[in-house]
Amino acid sequence: MGKFNKDVKLLIEYLGGVENISAVTHCVTRMRFVLKNPQNTDVKSIEALPAVKETFTQAGQFQVIIGPQVSTFYNEFIAESGLTGESKDSVKEAAKQNMTVVQRVVANLSEIFSPLIPAIIVGGLLLGFRNIIGDMKLFEEGTKALVEISVFWNGVNSFLWLICEAIFHFLPVGVVWSVAKKMGANQMIGIVIGITLVSPQLLNAYAVTGAESIPYWDFGFAKVEMIGYQAQIIPAILVGFTFVYLERFAKKISPDAIQMIIVPFLSLVPTVLLAHTVLGPIGWKIGDVIATVVQTGFNSSFGWLFAGVYGFAYPILVITGLHHTLLPIDLQLIATTGGTYVWPIVALANIAQGSAVLGYIFLKRKSVEEKQIAVPACISAYLGVTEPSIFGVNLKNFYPFLAALIGSGIAGIVSMLFVATANSVGIGGLPAILSMQGNSMLPYLLCMAIAVVVPFVLTIIFSKTKLNKIAAK
Template structure:
């Protein structure tokens, strides 16, 4: 008998049987099901299984948290059920039948940004490191930077911009590629479209200033401004979708014999014209408006209220999947204002959820079975992956989740109140301090302590009153 054979058989029955499973796959820690009738699943009984650490429903998928042994569990489940697994992309596609319009839109945005996140995280860490060696004066009694006194570090500072520029200035290339990848159209056309948005022939978006003369393409009867879209998010997304739908249109109407020539030529040419003449300027205006509204909320006299509310509700947003919207906002803030005050609050929320789990570990230090779930969940949360902590521990009891929300709200209020800004999106937990702009690292460290101490203290206090041991 396999290690998880018994639990696999029970799980198959508890999700409604083989006939109720539309698709199944797994990720790093979870089994992911698309169920024909989600109401047939019994989360309570599933969570009672020894190998299961929690369940939740997100993006139309019923997800069962197994942990690091999920690959072994999945293999045994597949053998017992006779169901052949599919890719995560196929599961996501199948799951959209269980989602409303808003959920589908959020899922689409999440799928566009997911492949880009590793590069953005690397970029944030590199910018943070460059700021430390190039901006902080800690040499010669605090009068000079490391770059100023060392040729080696000066070279490192200059060389690392090669990566920073590639990741952030040329971000539209990644976005247009990701849109075509997600929508199943020709990816190289997406890359070429993105390159036309950041071509050196164009006025760099970062060079835009009041009164500057903007070059134009003059066609006689009409002029088109030669503006680049470096680091711009929404113009790239809109341009990418224009290309996708143009390609689909031309594929439908073009004879197969000339399709290889006509479809890419017409699709790309018209998409580039639309990008620079229509959707680019519109997207820039939309992105600027969104970022200015958020920035105003983060810098106004009511910023403490904005920060408190955001810090309090971010974890519930994760449950709904709406938190994926923040990626686009963060990137737009970075393009407009050279950094983001939103992302530090997200990192603090993750830390707070992990700290609530730490409180449960303390309360249940003699319970070996619970520690098998809570210790890995806590470590994972402190490294930026919150689902095992939230769904496997905090939401089961309720009060640890609320304790974390309170701690997150307080830490966020202090963070925004002290103008803490990150260079970019980073690792969403304790290592996130590496993405914070150097002048704010000390304050962010204080915020991290708040996000650790408050949830831990509240969880332990309430847990003791409830008699949890």
């Protein structure tokens, strides 16, 4: 008999039986179901199961939070139910039948950027390390950085830029490829199109503002500026989707015998032409407008309040899954300004969730059962993954979640007052300090301290108030 045998049998029953399940898969902490009739689900009974931390419906899927042992639970569920486990992509596609148009757009954007996140995180950490050795004046009475006194570390600094440049300057290649992969188009052609956005033949996007003149292609009747779109996300998205739909059109009109020739030609050449005449300039402008709006909010006289609201609301976005759609804003700020002061607030929100759990652990320090759930959740949040904390402890008990929201809001305010800026998106939680720009590291340490102390203290205080009774109901 498996470890979760009883809970698995009851879960199947409470889901409305095997016949009510269209598809099932799992991720790091959650079981994900696509149900034929969601109204047949006994949610209260499911949430009362010992193995279940929380449930919610998002992106057309009924999701059951199990925690780090979800893979074991999933295997027992498959064995008991007789269902065939589906891939995450298959489940997502099935779930979209239950989604609105807006939800489908959000889901598609999230899926496009998900494969890019590991590279972006590594790049952020490397940029942070380059800041430490290249920008922080720690030697010779604070007048020189490590790279200025060491040939070896200067070489390391230069070498690491090779990786960082590949990740961030050439990010449009990854975006177009990801769109092609997501939409079922030719991925190699997608890569080629992406490269045409960042080719060395073009004027680098970072050099456009200060350029005395911009090179161009002269077609006699028209001139097209040879501008690159390094690190530009929105132009790459527009170009990617244009390629996908042109390829689909080309397949419809091309005879089968010559599709291998006609389809790549009719999808590649027009897409690249549109990229440099219409889509690129429009996408660049849209990106500038978005970055300007965000900058205006953060840089206004109420910027501190804007940051506080953002810090308070971000964990709520995590619950809905909408937080993935904020990544393009960070990337656009990085492309426009050379850094982001939005993502550091996100990392503080991660820390605040972990600190609220830490406060809960302190309160329940005599309960072995509670600590089995809370300790791994706390560690996970401090390393940037907050779902175990949010669903396993904080939201379930309410008062730690409120304490975390207030803590991340206050930390966000202080972060904006110092204009704490990161080179890039990186690992959330405590390791976020490695992604910060050199002059922001010390102020950000203060912000991190706030995100640790405030939620911890508030969790203990709230536990002695009526807020504690809300969770008990």
